[in-house]
Amino acid sequence: MKKHPETLAIRTQLNRTEHLEHSVPVYLTSSFVFEDAEDMRASFAEEKDRNIYSRFSNPNTSEFIEKICLLEGAEDGFATATGMAAVFSTFAALLKAGDHIVSARSVFGSTHTLFTKYFPKWNIQTDYFDTLNPKSIEQIIRPNTKIIYAETPTNPGVDVIDLTYLASVAKKHNLLLVIDNCFATPVMQQPIAFGADLVIHSATKLIDGQGRVLGGVVVGSKELIREIYLFARNTGPAMSPFNAWVLSKSIETLAVRAERHCENALKLAVLLEKDQRIKFVKYPFLKSHPAYEIAKKQMSMGGGVVAFELEGGVETGRKFLNAIRMCSLSANLGDTRTIITHPASTTHSKLSEAERLESGITPGLVRISVGLEHINDIKADIRQALNKAFKN
Numbered sequence: 312m313k314k315h316p317e318t319l320a321i322r323t324q325l326n327r328t329e330h331l332e333h334s335v336p337v338y339l340t341s342s343f344v345f346e347d348a349e350d351m352r353a354s355f356a357e358e359k360d361r362n363i364y365s366r367f368s369n370p371n372t373s374e375f376i377e378k379i380c381l382l383e384g385a386e387d388g389f390a391t392a393t394g395m396a397a398v399f400s401t402f403a404a405l406l407k408a409g410d411h412i413v414s415a416r417s418v419f420g421s422t423h424t425l426f427t428k429y430f431p432k433w434n435i436q437t438d439y440f441d442t443l444n445p446k447s448i449e450q451i452i453r454p455n456t457k458i459i460y461a462e463t464p465t466n467p468g469v470d471v472i473d474l475t476y477l478a479s480v481a482k483k484h485n486l487l488l489v490i491d492n493c494f495a496t497p498v499m500q501q502p503i504a505f506g507a508d509l510v511i512h513s514a515t516k517l518i519d520g521q522g523r524v525l526g527g528v529v530v531g532s533k534e535l536i537r538e539i540y541l542f543a544r545n546t547g548p549a550m551s552p553f554n555a556w557v558l559s560k561s562i563e564t565l566a567v568r569a570e571r572h573c574e575n576a577l578k579l580a581v582l583l584e585k586d587q588r589i590k591f592v593k594y595p596f597l598k599s600h601p602a603y604e605i606a607k608k609q610m611s612m613g614g615g616v617v618a619f620e621l622e623g624g625v626e627t628g629r630k631f632l633n634a635i636r637m638c639s640l641s642a643n644l645g646d647t648r649t650i651i652t653h654p655a656s657t658t659h660s661k662l663s664e665a666e667r668l669e670s671g672i673t674p675g676l677v678r679i680s681v682g683l684e685h686i687n688d689i690k691a692d693i694r695q696a697l698n699k700a701f702k703n
């Protein structure tokens with residue numbers, strides 16, 4: 312009988328050692344030994360599927376990858392030290408000089424920096440389509456375009472892009488569709504089911520869920536992952552076995568955590584939407600979200616992040632952040648603790664003002680990664696901070 316994702320996340324486990332441990336041990340070892348010269352030769356020749364060196368593979372990273380593959384519906388994957396290492400390794404492995412990327416304009420700040428600062432050094436150019444109008448994609452596809460890239464929901468604007476549409480364009484033009492699924496996690500959205508070729512995660516976020524370790528992963532077909540694996544095996548962005556152990560354990564509770572994050576986020580979004588001092592609230596499962604119908608079609612829950620714009624722009628935003636008492640002012644998201652950020656002055660500060668506005672990052676935009684504290688305590692902190700921010 313086919314098992315449910317929640318069960319697979321818990322019951323997918325490395326074979327037990329002779330100690331019959333219940334919980335998987337950490338394989339903190341940089342290398343593995345061989346029976347004899349022939350075993351060593353055959354292993355290096357990849358005639359045997361076994362661990363050689365933890366830059367290539369390790370039991371803990373393999374277990375973590377297997378779980379993500381099962382949840383995302385992917386054949387294979389590679390785990391990296393950070394989400395950005397997964398993003399960079401994917402492009403670096405699959406592209407060559409002269410290739411072209413078509414990306415949604417709203418992407419994570421460091422991904423944007425890769426596209427604008429580093430890839431042009433290797434003659435890999437990127438053009439952006441309007442996240443709110445993906446129909447504009449076809450106008451910027453060139454004969455040398457290789458990849459369509461998007462995040463959905465986006466960071467930090469929480470816009471939603473139609474995965475079915477992106478996949479249809481990718482198919483029509485014979486391009487690879489690569490989706491950063493960090494905000495939704497495979498619990499809420501499986502882009503491969505909608506036609507994506509590769510899915511990337513910053514496991515640092517909701518997958519870890521407790522703000523402890525960094526990690527990244529890319530999953531997709533065996534063929535594409537093989538290219539990424541060969542690149543990574545030689546260039547060294549591998550995830551540490553310890554982090555893989557932590558993250559694999561985290562996946563066991565991902566579904567229940569995600570459910571509560573989403574429940575709290577929706578309650579907070581509904582509260583904020585009623586507040587006259589807030590210009591707009593963006594949350595995928597609010598009816599007022601511009602892509603509500605698309606979000607309902609491709610996501611099973613709305614995610615843990617709410618974005619909103621305060622009346623009074625940057626100055627009120629600053630006062631609001633300074634008045635926060637319980638929630639954390641921090642750069643992460645997807646933590647048990649509610650985290651508030653002001654993207655314009657932090658994660659996206661390297662972008663020009665014009666680039667920020669084009670990505671939907673207005674001066675007073677506040678992003679809240681809603682945590683697992685009791686919703687009434689989260690609401691109370693936000694409410695008192697709003698009152699202070701708007702006191703004359």
Ligand SMILES: Cc1ncc(COP(=O)(O)O)c(C=O)c1O
Nearest residue numbers: 393394395419466493513515526
């Ligand atoms: C959507 C998205 N992609 C990628 C990353 C990069 O992940 P990491 O910080 O693990 O390198 C982040 C980090 O915030 C993110 O939000």
